[in-house]
Amino acid sequence: MPKYLIEVPHDEDVVACAHVVDCFLTYGSHFATNADWGCMDGVHKAWITIETDSKEEALDILPPLCRDQATIIQLNKFTRDGIKEILLHHGQK
Numbered sequence: 001m002p003k004y005l006i007e008v009p010h011d012e013d014v015v016a017c018a019h020v021v022d023c024f025l026t027y028g029s030h031f032a033t034n035a036d037w038g039c040m041d042g043v044h045k046a047w048i049t050i051e052t053d054s055k056e057e058a059l060d061i062l063p064p065l066c067r068d069q070a071t072i073i074q075l076n077k078f079t080r081d082g083i084k085e086i087l088l089h090h091g092q093k
Contacts, residue, residue: 002075004072005047005072008062010045027062035048059072
């Protein structure tokens, strides 16, 4: 199953930040309530990783008010053999 990184930026204003966090905590999604936050280090974003069938399903775990700001990235891992094959396919050694 594909794995996705969801990143949700938000306003750095203290009250606005607290409202976004509260929105996540009260939304009811296990994934939203367990998001990781960068606010205390000055990076006003939330991050969630989730395994689901599609980007659309990943987006659905967020509170509706935060979906427009979200970036959803499908994650993958590489192997040395896989990279060698890609390089060979493109004429590289």
